[in-house]
Amino acid sequence: MxxxxxxxxxxxxxxxxxxxxxxxxxxxxxxxxxxxxxxxxxxxxxxxxxxxxxxxxxxxxxxxxxxxxPSEDYKAMVLAGLRPDVVLDISARALAFWSYQVHQERMYQEYSLSRAEAQLKQMEKVLTQQNQSRELELSAMRGEIVSLKKVMEEYKRKYSEVSERLMERNRQYQKLQGLYDSLRLRNMVVGVGDRDTPPHPGHYDFSTGVVRQATPQKSPQFLSVNHAGDSRFFSCLEADGAKTFFQFSSPTRDKGRAFTKKH
Missing domain, CATH: 3.30.40.10 (Zinc/RING finger domain, C3HC4 (zinc finger))
Structure with missing residues (x-):
């Protein structure tokens, strides 16, 4: 003040x-x-x-x-009896004291103002440094945001590519599934037709899974066990001829006709 x-x-x-x-x-x-x-x-x-x-x-x-x-009585008596020059000297010294106090107060206020200005400049300097630091951090964060956006766009592109490939695989899978279902239905229809068709003469090879046409086999030889000749057995049966013998035998003979042994 x-x-x-x-x-x-x-x-x-x-x-x-x-x-x-x-x-x-x-x-x-x-x-x-x-x-x-x-x-x-x-x-x-x-x-x-x-x-x-x-x-x-x-x-x-x-x-x-x-x-x-001071009281009025004090004011009336404090300088009473003094010469005018003494009164003026006392008054001048009193005014000088007052002027010094005013000057001292002004110097103090100026000193306080200079300190406040110095503190203000220091605070402005600190604030400027903080603002610069914040600007650098903000620019760094903006750059990071830009880079993250680029990475996100790259991930989006890869995701779209993977999604397209997945959709293409799904379409291929659906197509193959449809082909598989049609082939299975066709095989089922063919199997039903084969069961309804009479089998051709032949035999089934279990080792290869192929039906072979039957070929005429020679008649099996009979061996007589004794001279009676009524108990005869097959001497041997070929592996593939065992079944075909009954299917492709010689013309049927009468049951009562006896077999004779060739000499």
Missing amino acids: TMSLCDDTLLCNFPKCRTKLNGFAWVTACSHVFCDQHGSGEFSRSPAICPACSSALSGKLDIVRTELS
Whole structure:
């Protein structure tokens, strides 16, 4: 707060006090003034030291406790009987004290302002650095977002390609499934037709799975066990001829006709 000559209130010069003075104040020869609380506490020690400028106050009138709002009787008698030059000298010194206090307050305010400006510049510098750092981080994040978008687009492209291939495989699978179903139905129809058709003469080879046409086989030889000739057995039956013998034998003979042995 800036003081002017028209201001009627002084401020305590004790550091970190800065309160407005009222009632009683302590005035020093080094042109400093203190509130009654801090003046009583500081100047009760010996030797007395000014809290504002650290000056030694050893004289009898170096420290004066004065009333800031004196009574009318005091005003009428304090300078009474003094010569005009003494009155003017006292008034001039009192005005000089007041001017010094105003100047000191202005210097203090300028000092506070310079400190505030320095702090403001420092804060602006820090803020600028933080903004630059944030801008760098933001630009880095934007670049990362761009790169992530590119990666996402690449994944989308690969996904679309894989989806197309999968759809093509599904179409091929459906086509093959349809062919398989048609072939199975055709085989079922052919199998039913084969069962309805009479089998051709022949035999089935179980080793190869092929039906062979039967060929005429020679009649099996009979061997007589005894001279009676009524008990005869087949001497041998070929593996493939065992069945075909009954299918492709000689013309049927009468049951009552006897077989004779060739000599």
